[in-house]
Structure formats: C-alpha cells, structure tokens
Amino acid sequence: MKPKIFIDGEHGTTGLQIRARLADRNDIDVLSIPVERRKDPEARADFLRTADIAILCLPDDAARESVALIGDADTRVIDASTAHRVAAGWAYGFPEMDREQAKTIAAAKLVANPGCWPQGPIATLRPLVKAGLVPAGFPITMNGISGYSGGGRQMVEDYEAKGDGAPDYLPYGLTFQHKHVPEFRLYAGLSRDPMMQPVVGNFAQGMVTAVPLQLAALNHVPTGAELHAAIADHYAGLEHSVVEVAPYEAIERTPELNPETYNNTNRMRLHVFANDKKAQALLVAVYDNLGKGASGAAVQNMDIMLGT
C-alpha cells in the first residue's frame, strides 16, 4: 500500500508548494481536504488520523491543535510552523546539520521543519562552532533579504496589491525578538542569542543570509581558507544533502548572491568570503525560502522518513 500523505493547510503558501512538488509522485497517495472544510477540526482530525505522514502548513496555534487532534494515532508529523522547533521529542528537520541527522529524521515520529531564516546561518556556523573556529559565545549577527512569500498568504496579497508601489527593501524584526532566534541559537551551537536583522524585498521568493564575523578579538584568528575548509569538510560526501559549498575565492562581487538564483529548487549554496589581513569574514547562504526554506525541505524530510 502506498503511504498516505495529508497536508494540513494545503491551500496556503507552503501547502500549495508542497502539493505542486508532490503532483507527479505515484509512490504516495496525497489525501486532500475540501477547501471549505479546511478549518473544520472534525474533518481535519479524520484526515490527520488516517494519514501515515501529516505535513502541517499552518499558523503555530493550528499546528499545535493538529498534533492534539492526532492524539494517539500512529500518524507521523512534519510541522512547517515554528511551534515545535526547539520542543523536546521533536527532531529538527535539517538533515545536513550532522552526519547522523538524516538517520534521526528517518526514525522520528515528530519532525519540525526549520524556519527559513535560520537555515543559512546554521548551515555555515554550526560546522565552525563544532570545529572550535568560532566560539559558542561569539557575538553573532545575521542579516539577509527574503522574498515576500516568506510572510505567507497575507503578505503575498499585500505586496501583490501594491505592485511597484510596495517597498523594494524593508528591514523588520526591530525589537530583536524574531521567532527564529531560539532555533538559530540552539542548532548553530551558540551560547547567547544571535542578533537577526531581516529584510523583506519586493520580489516573490528567494533569499540570502549573511553572517559577518569580526575575528580580531579571538586568540586564534581563523583564516578564510580555514573557515571554508571546515564548512566544505562538513558537507563532503554527506548523504541526503542538498547543500553545496562554493569554491573559496577572493572576489569583489558575484551575481551568484542574487536571492532568486535557486528559486523553485531545493538547493542551498554556501559561500565564505574573507580578508585575512583585516581578520574579517562573511558567511553567506543562498536558497529559496519556499524551497529549502520551507516546502522543499518538508518534501526532503518526507522522503527521508519514507526511506525513498
């Protein structure tokens, strides 16, 4: 029998993208709730409890409700919301973060899909903290730009209604309490909260994250080549990986950092830039907020859980 997949929230931004990615799959049965019943807890409970894997593409409270509706059923869960990412008993759905993480996801009943923002900084920083090149207590900041689909249906509708009248570049998160800080800190291996400075741009999808490092205060100041080697080693030969590491080179600019470069793919590409004389480095990740940032990652986790 084919595994049954139910996307709770299938009519929203992330859900629609997952549906599209599963449309040609004949190794699974995708169960679909009628749009008019999408918020009816009884109908959702039926679908949730019938499915082998439920993918939750819902606001946090509704995602918690789905888990309660599943109750004691055997349904496995991939939650795309922020609700369970640092919760006990949930596997963090970033298979590339450790050699064993794909195995952990494969065996898990409950998988929390990562937030779009922290994935890039975690992808670059975690190997450096593990290698001891960046101390856990280092004051980390992250900046970046995301397409407006990162804000879900409401933001998509707002930006599309305004068209060219919408701001091209709008910083937000100005109280420094972004909902992604806890998972960023935990899975990057940091011992203090990183500071996030996100920006939303007037384009639909795609993102770039950047972590600038002022390294001069460290006892051992790592070179750019050392930082790059630690990151490249981490991803070399990693199973189930969609993360690539760009060659280390001194370039002043590159079109590869266009946030839309990997749109409609599940790719993430990491770059290290550095000036050793100044003890400065920049860790950059480019990916699609709807790909590796959300829906692509959910499908990647589903495949790992199904062993396909």
Ligand SMILES: NC(=O)C1=CN([C@@H]2O[C@H](COP(=O)(O)OP(=O)(O)OC[C@H]3O[C@@H](n4cnc5c(N)ncnc54)[C@H](OP(=O)(O)O)[C@@H]3O)[C@@H](O)[C@H]2O)C=CC1
């Ligand atoms: N967009 C992105 O890039 C990313 C999103 N995420 C996360 O994924 C989740 C979904 O986000 P996104 O797809 O952007 O959001 P959307 O607002 O686009 O979609 C959410 C969907 O859930 C439906 N919904 C709302 N409340 C309920 C409920 N109580 N029961 C059932 N359905 C409900 C909505 O219906 P209606 O529209 O009618 O209210 C809508 O169809 C969120 O937790 C988000 O934070 C994670 C990573 C990236």
Ligand SMILES: CC(=O)N[C@@H](CCC(=O)OP(=O)(O)O)C(=O)O
């Ligand atoms: C542009 C924009 O507003 N982006 C969203 C992130 C969306 C995301 O990753 O969502 P979850 O963590 O909820 O899954 C934000 O910064 O809140």
